[in-house]
Amino acid sequence: MNERRNSINQGGPVAAMKEIPGQKIKMPERLTPVPQTVVVVDDSATMRAIIQKELDVAGFSVVAFSDGLDALSSLRWMQKPPDLITLDIDMPRMDGFACCQRLREMEAQGQFGNVAAPIPVLFVSANDTFENRRRGFHLGSLEFISKPFDRGDIAAAVSKVLQPQSTFAGMTALVVDDNKSLRNMVAACLSRIGLGVLEAGDGRQAFELMKENLAVIDIAIVDFDMPLMRGDEFIHLARQFPETEHLPMLSLSGADETQAVLRMFRAGASDYLVKPFIAEELLARVQVHLQLRRHMRYLEEMNKNLYDRAVNDSLTGLRNKRYFQEAFDEMFARTKRSRSELSCLFFDLDHFKRVNDTCGHAFGDYVLKTIGSLVKKNVRCGDLAARFGGEEFVVALPNTNLDQAKFVAEKIRALVEAHQFSDQGRHWPVTVSIGVASLVEDQPTSASGLLQLADQALYLAKDGGRNRVEAHTM
Numbered sequence: 001m002n003e004r005r006n007s008i009n010q011g012g013p014v015a016a017m018k019e020i021p022g023q024k025i026k027m028p029e030r031l032t033p034v035p036q037t038v039v040v041v042d043d044s045a046t047m048r049a050i051i052q053k054e055l056d057v058a059g060f061s062v063v064a065f066s067d068g069l070d071a072l073s074s075l076r077w078m079q080k081p082p083d084l085i086t087l088d089i090d091m092p093r094m095d096g097f098a099c100c101q102r103l104r105e106m107e108a109q110g111q112f113g114n115v116a117a118p119i120p121v122l123f124v125s126a127n128d129t130f131e132n133r134r135r136g137f138h139l140g141s142l143e144f145i146s147k148p149f150d151r152g153d154i155a156a157a158v159s160k161v162l163q164p165q166s167t168f169a170g171m172t173a174l175v176v177d178d179n180k181s182l183r184n185m186v187a188a189c190l191s192r193i194g195l196g197v198l199e200a201g202d203g204r205q206a207f208e209l210m211k212e213n214l215a216v217i218d219i220a221i222v223d224f225d226m227p228l229m230r231g232d233e234f235i236h237l238a239r240q241f242p243e244t245e246h247l248p249m250l251s252l253s254g255a256d257e258t259q260a261v262l263r264m265f266r267a268g269a270s271d272y273l274v275k276p277f278i279a280e281e282l283l284a285r286v287q288v289h290l291q292l293r294r295h296m297r298y299l300e301e302m303n304k305n306l307y308d309r310a311v312n313d314s315l316t317g318l319r320n321k322r323y324f325q326e327a328f329d330e331m332f333a334r335t336k337r338s339r340s341e342l343s344c345l346f347f348d349l350d351h352f353k354r355v356n357d358t359c360g361h362a363f364g365d366y367v368l369k370t371i372g373s374l375v376k377k378n379v380r381c382g383d384l385a386a387r388f389g390g391e392e393f394v395v396a397l398p399n400t401n402l403d404q405a406k407f408v409a410e411k412i413r414a415l416v417e418a419h420q421f422s423d424q425g426r427h428w429p430v431t432v433s434i435g436v437a438s439l440v441e442d443q444p445t446s447a448s449g450l451l452q453l454a455d456q457a458l459y460l461a462k463d464g465g466r467n468r469v470e471a472h473t474m
């Protein structure tokens with residue numbers, strides 16, 4: 001148990017794994033409620049006291065040191081590594097950057113912690129420059145606090161690293177770069193906002209991952225200069241998939257690689273970042289694109305729901321009458337042009353009024369819904385089934401002659417007769433009568449004419465005693 005908790009604490013926000021085809025996605029981990037330990041390193045006793053008091057109030061356990069050398073020598077003997085370290089940059093004997101660099105070397109050499117899950121470091125300094133932020137980021141620091149800071153800033157920054165947000169939980173980023181350290185830093189940043197991460201070391205590996213995981217990747221962050229396949233080549237290939245049409249792809253390139261940026265955009269990149277960059281810049285760009293992607297998905301889902309309501313019958317899940325009539329007209333015209341077969345089934349429930357009067361309308365709705373489900377399961381993908389109104393149903397069967405259509409009709413009739421209609425303690429036997437008509441056999445001049453012939457055959461079935469199939473005859 002202690003080993004598992006240690007691995008989580010050391011890993012910070014990127015510790016758990018969720019397996020999907022081809023690779024495991026690094027997922028943000030919900031941390032245990034055990035108080036987390038923060039090491040505070042600052043040569044100012046006043047500043048150490050301020051930081052310690054703020055973190056104590058926020059529920060963190062704090063260990064303080066006056067300089068980097070004291071901290072490093074003491075860390076070797078700690079029973080377990082801390083969950084996070086705050087480092088002042090300007091300190092005597094050893095500055096914060098040198099201390100962090102030595103810490104990373106100790107992790108790499110197996111002398112301390114876990115190189116696969118480096119300890120998060122938060123730099124605290126009055127010397128807040130882009131260069132210092134960049135150096136901190138490339139040493140694995142995901143936060144930088146500028147002195148003087150306001151009350152609550154330190155606790156908020158520490159919480160942001162150790163207790164990542166779930167803003168984009170359920171979304172996944174593909175990070176493609178041949179520099180493993182950079183991939184790890186980008187993954188750690190992305191995990192703070194809830195993203196799962198897939199990693200690739202070159203464009204070829206990334207392309208295979210893209211093929212396997214098109215449905216789950218929400219953003220790709222791609223370096224330009226890589227072995228085996230460059231970033232622009234990967235983006236060009238990835239854009240061939242229809243699913244990637246609106247997928248945001250961020251290009252990574254050096255400050256002197258203007259032509260590389262242009263090549264990435266020509267291949268289909270959506271945005272770019274110039275190396276070296278800082279965590280805030282990366283997260284700002286990523287969040288803008290993910291918010292837009294989430295909004296587009298919301299609109300797509302809304303449009304899909306509106307379309308479903310417009311063309312489907314809400315009770316049975318089959319197409320509605322309006323959609324059927326329009327689609328059947330088009331199907332009829334295509335069949336005439338290709339001189340192929342087309343048949344139509346028209347059927348309704350026998351004595352359905354008795355079902356409603358005896359068992360109630362709720363039971364009647366259950367019967368209609370069940371028949372809709374039976375029809376759906378027993379017609380082909382290219383067939384067109386609809387609730388025509390009330391207890392009436394219709395099925396259009398392309399490339400189907402009269403005998404084949406009668407076989408389908410008889411199958412549906414037998415399935416309905418054999419089904420045990422039972423709901424909330426009520427039971428009732430249900431049967432259907434089905435009329436069948438065929439384009440080749442009956443030669444109607446229009447889709448509505450073929451439908452009318454099937455309707456006439458339905459009345460023959462009713463007159464013949466119900467619960468039967470009848471075909472229209474010339």
